[in-house]
Amino acid sequence: MSTLTLRQEPPERLDLLPVTPLSLSGLSEAEAARLPVGTSRRGLTLGDCFSLSLDGSDTLTIEGGSARLDGVGGSLSGGVIRVVGDVGQRLGAGMSGGTLTVTGSAGPFAGAGATGGTITIEGDAGDHAGGAVYAAKAGLDGATLVIRGRAGDHLGDRMRRGLLLVGQAGAYAGARMIAGTIAAQSVGDHPGYGMRRGTILTGGHGALSPSFVATGTHDLVFLRLLARSLRTISATHADLAAGALTRYSGDLATLGKGELWVAAG
Amino acid sequence: MRPARDRPGQWDDTWRQEPVTEMSDFTLNGITVVDTFAEAFDVAGTALIITNDTAKWAMIAAVTMTGFATSVIGCGAEAGIDCELSPDETPDGRPGVRVLLFGFEPNGLKDQLLKRVGQCILTCPGTACYAGVEGPHKIKLGGAIRYFGDGFAVAKRLPDPATGKARRYWRIPVMDGEFLCEDFVRAVDGAVGGGNLLFLGRTHAGTLKVAEIAVDAARAVSDVILPFPGGIVRSGSKVGARTKGMMASTNDAYCPTLKGRAGSELAAEVGVVLEIVIDGLTSRSVAESMRAALHASTEAGAAHGLVAVTAGNYGGNLGRHHYHLKDLLSKEPAAEATAS
Numbered sequence: 001m002s003t004l005t006l007r008q009e010p011p012e013r014l015d016l017l018p019v020t021p022l023s024l025s026g027l028s029e030a031e032a033a034r035l036p037v038g039t040s041r042r043g044l045t046l047g048d049c050f051s052l053s054l055d056g057s058d059t060l061t062i063e064g065g066s067a068r069l070d071g072v073g074g075s076l077s078g079g080v081i082r083v084v085g086d087v088g089q090r091l092g093a094g095m096s097g098g099t100l101t102v103t104g105s106a107g108p109f110a111g112a113g114a115t116g117g118t119i120t121i122e123g124d125a126g127d128h129a130g131g132a133v134y135a136a137k138a139g140l141d142g143a144t145l146v147i148r149g150r151a152g153d154h155l156g157d158r159m160r161r162g163l164l165l166v167g168q169a170g171a172y173a174g175a176r177m178i179a180g181t182i183a184a185q186s187v188g189d190h191p192g193y194g195m196r197r198g199t200i201l202t203g204g205h206g207a208l209s210p211s212f213v214a215t216g217t218h219d220l221v222f223l224r225l226l227a228r229s230l231r232t233i234s235a236t237h238a239d240l241a242a243g244a245l246t247r248y249s250g251d252l253a254t255l256g257k258g259e260l261w262v263a264a265g
Numbered sequence: 266m267r268p269a270r271d272r273p274g275q276w277d278d279t280w281r282q283e284p285v286t287e288m289s290d291f292t293l294n295g296i297t298v299v300d301t302f303a304e305a306f307d308v309a310g311t312a313l314i315i316t317n318d319t320a321k322w323a324m325i326a327a328v329t330m331t332g333f334a335t336s337v338i339g340c341g342a343e344a345g346i347d348c349e350l351s352p353d354e355t356p357d358g359r360p361g362v363r364v365l366l367f368g369f370e371p372n373g374l375k376d377q378l379l380k381r382v383g384q385c386i387l388t389c390p391g392t393a394c395y396a397g398v399e400g401p402h403k404i405k406l407g408g409a410i411r412y413f414g415d416g417f418a419v420a421k422r423l424p425d426p427a428t429g430k431a432r433r434y435w436r437i438p439v440m441d442g443e444f445l446c447e448d449f450v451r452a453v454d455g456a457v458g459g460g461n462l463l464f465l466g467r468t469h470a471g472t473l474k475v476a477e478i479a480v481d482a483a484r485a486v487s488d489v490i491l492p493f494p495g496g497i498v499r500s501g502s503k504v505g506a507r508t509k510g511m512m513a514s515t516n517d518a519y520c521p522t523l524k525g526r527a528g529s530e531l532a533a534e535v536g537v538v539l540e541i542v543i544d545g546l547t548s549r550s551v552a553e554s555m556r557a558a559l560h561a562s563t564e565a566g567a568a569h570g571l572v573a574v575t576a577g578n579y580g581g582n583l584g585r586h587h588y589h590l591k592d593l594l595s596k597e598p599a600a601e602a603t604a605s
Contacts, residue, residue: 142431144424161422181423197419221316221393221445222421222436224357229423257419 006064017071114143131157212250304578310456312397345490400453407435407446467570482561
């Protein structure tokens with residue numbers, strides 16, 4: 001297992017997008033230490049900020065997190081990255097495979113445009129987790145994003161496919177969703193605002209947009225499949241899917257093929 | 266009628282042999298086993314898993330879907346029920362049935378698959394449909410049937426907890442809720458159609474009983490179906506006919522009412538001939554199914570008047586898979602069918 005240990009809080013935001021087990025596997029520690037990670041004219045390198053211990057394996061641990069570590073795992077296509085601590089924005093944004101775990105919290109835009117693999121945030125996530133970055137066509141795009149704690153507003157904004165699982169989410173969860181699945185213990189106001197397709201499963205929600213209509217309770221095979229898929233990640237969410245649910249269809253202000261499943265009673 | 270077998274030409278009697286029961290063949294459990302082989306063909310095959318809230322309705326859907334599918338020539342496909350599945354064995358945790366479907370080639374199989382799922386599974390209350398086998402050939406299923414949803418159908422991609430890989434389903438609104446159908450199924454390479462055994466008996470009741478026992482044994486092997494009624498066919502056929510334009514006609518050499526004529530294969534004591542036909546996803550499954558049927562039938566044969574067991578072939582020139590009965594005499598699994 002290769003390890004990067006943060007020496008101290010970085011003096012500026014660091015861009016760790018190119019740092020993956022694969023990219024480090026062909027480099028000596030001296031070569032890896034020269035990788036540029038700074039975002040200012042200071043010219044910080046990986047070795048300036050981290051002490052390196054590389055063994056060429058497909059597992060990389062980053063010890064000592066910071067909210068200034070941006071783009072962690074963004075180019076991950078396989079293997080494992082584990083961050084012990086917090087990370088900054090765009091965690092796993094654009095990743096295509098592998099496993100990315102953060103024991104702390106993440107900044108905004110976690111999982112944006114991620115097409116494969118699994119991202120797990122043990123703590124909280126900022127706004128736009130699984131959402132689209134500005135000017136991007138889609139947010140989460142096939143990956144699985146698990147947020148054990150709270151997520152900010154606009155969770156899964158413009159999400160296109162994949163599975164997004166969260167404890168509590170803020171307002172506009174699943175807004176402008178293209179497709180995909182969000183499972184949350186609770187969401188804030190206006191879930192699914194402007195969603196075209198997709199599924200939002202939640203234990204409770206804030207104000208609901210008037211362009212969602214109740215279709216009643218349904219015992220659909222799809223919910224069985226969803227519950228079985230969620231069971232391997234979170235028993236709580238799986239129980240939610242397996243319980244009594246009321247379905248809302250929307251957003252009828254747009255395509256209207258989305259759905260909001262809310263725990264009944 | 267079965268695809269023509271046993272005789273390659275029309276009224277070419279030069280191939281005819283002595284009546285089978287007079288040959289010095291093999292003996293298994295006291296029953297004559299003719300030293301011949303079953304000739305079978307490469308076909309396109311796929312499997313579906315059909316689920317429902319109850320086993321009863323899963324079976325109703327499966328039986329309906331596999332109806333009128335005895336012969337690929339006349340029905341477009343050969344289909345049957347492989348096995349029932351417990352809730353633990355199905356993707357959605359409901360009781361299920363695994364059905365197999367065989368056609369001449371993947372395109373024909375696709376056509377039959379869409380028709381049968383569209384008319385028999387989509388229409389059946391509570392039923393859902395999943396791919397039942399892995400294979401190299403993709404056949405779009407839910408992705409084609411979704412058009413019944415008139416634009417209201419939605420696709421959903423979910424990770425399969427068993428494999429971790431994502432599977433894509435179509436959810437089509439119907440009057441009892443939704444019809445859920447996997448986006449595509451797979452057709453396998455190496456599927457075989459036409460493994461067979463012929464049971465030559467003295468009485469109809471006794472021979473039918475032997476054939477039933479053989480069918481039960483053959484069906485106990487996984488990945489095979491016996492597509493004919495109850496797994497048994499009485500109207501074995503040969504290539505061509507005296508009537509112009511007929512592709513196939515009755516297998517007169519095995520018709521007991523035509524005994525005594527030139528070319529009859531039947532000894533005097535044979536009064537009835539029944540056949541079982543086996544299609545499988547693999548050549549080995551067909552061979553093992555034939556082996557199980559051969560042993561079960563001969564074990565019960567003496568008590569039910571069984572005279573001999575033989576097999577149908579075209580002289581070995583048409584089908585790639587030859588299942589020699591002598592290779593099935595041992596209860597141990599044999600090597601794969603020989604390729605000609």
